[in-house]
Amino acid sequence: MAFTNTGSKPATSGTVTFATHIIGALGIDWATITTAQPLPAPVPGGTTKTRTYTVCVESWRVPLGMHVETRSATATWT
Numbered sequence: 001m002a003f004t005n006t007g008s009k010p011a012t013s014g015t016v017t018f019a020t021h022i023i024g025a026l027g028i029d030w031a032t033i034t035t036a037q038p039l040p041a042p043v044p045g046g047t048t049k050t051r052t053y054t055v056c057v058e059s060w061r062v063p064l065g066m067h068v069e070t071r072s073a074t075a076t077w078t
Helices: none
Strands: 002-004 014-023 028-040 049-050 067-077
Touching: none
Parallel strands: none
Antiparallel strands: 002 049, 014 028, 014 067
16 A cells, blocks of 8 residues: 655654455455554655555454455544
């Protein structure tokens, strides 16, 4: 994921929250699990930082025939 600071001051901390959906064999969305990770801070003003995240879901939440999809990510800078 790429995080761009469009401001002029450095962004010094924050979190990214992932919404991972548990999808059944027929395409039904059974649950949404949210997880949060720290953002790649600091990000100086006018620059972009890239980070790769691994999103994990406990195996008991995904029975045979189901799969997971991370459908959204929301960043909050503090």
